[in-house]
Amino acid sequence: MDIVGQLIAALKISGRAAFTVFSACALCLLAERYQPQLFAGLPIWVMPSLRVAVIFSFVVVVLAGLYWAGDSLATFAREKAKAARRPNNIRRLRKTIASSPLAIKYVLLYSVSQASRRVSAPPDHPVTIHMVDNNLIESDYGDSHTFRITEDAWRAIISLPDFVPTNQTAMRRPFYEGADEERMKLDIPEQYH
Missing domain, CATH: 1.10.287 (Helix Hairpins)
Structure with a gap:
């Protein structure tokens, strides 16, 4: 040093x-x-x-x-x-998700259905590599098989019409740990309120 x-x-x-x-x-x-x-x-x-x-x-x-x-x-x-940079990142991520292969959409849709930002996947799988390269997921907790959907990617996912959440409270929970209801509505698109 x-x-x-x-x-x-x-x-x-x-x-x-x-x-x-x-x-x-x-x-x-x-x-x-x-x-x-x-x-x-x-x-x-x-x-x-x-x-x-x-x-x-x-x-x-x-x-x-x-x-x-x-x-x-x-x-x-x-x-x-x-x-x-967040609005531009979200816009870019929405385009990335829309043009992604179906396997990536399945992984994201499964996370949305579970209302969890955590994704378990092998780190050397092509889908995982593609998602990490496009800033959709990032490594989580030092475990090589556990990833977390980035904040901007989560915002982009829940704003896409293909990923319409069925349970609003469950959708907001992973993103707003302990936030009140009014704070949660600020970042969720109007069509989901």
């Missing part, structure tokens, strides 16, 4: 520890400023060492905070970009 990677890993791990050291040393320095008699018998090198520890731990805390803020902003930007 390069030096930058090591530094980032250390900042991830040591942010809380550095904050603890910073807090303890700062508290000692404040106590020394307002109650100097508490530190009267200490060797002369203790107070400068506390000052160095405060400065160093403060820098580590600030860097860890900046790293966390940057990571949070990057995650937020990725989610916003994904949400902005």
Whole structure:
């Protein structure tokens, strides 16, 4: 691992520890400023060492905070970009599903009938490979035979007239774990309400 990677890993791990050291040393320095008699018998090198520890731990805390803020902003930007691309992805996936072989439609229809986004299939089967390549399913739970229909693909599937759901609540359950009824209606096409 390069030096930058090591530094980032250390900042991830040591942010809380550095904050603890910073807090303890700062508290000692404040106590020394307002109650100097508490530190009267200490060797002369203790107070400068506390000052160095405060400065160093403060820098580590600030860097860890900046790293966390940057990571949070990057995650937020990725989610916003994904949400902005969602309508185009759904449109593309609807076309992909419509032009897919019948075997793929059977797999998707079975998932819809079970109201489950989970698909069990051998990873080296041509149907599975085609579905993964077209972003219809993704690997799930580290098991090579278990896949999950992607969120955008699920939205595309339930919006197609070929996959008309018979049980509205069951159709929305896999997509909205614990959501209320009004929230579920927002993303389901009007013809299914």
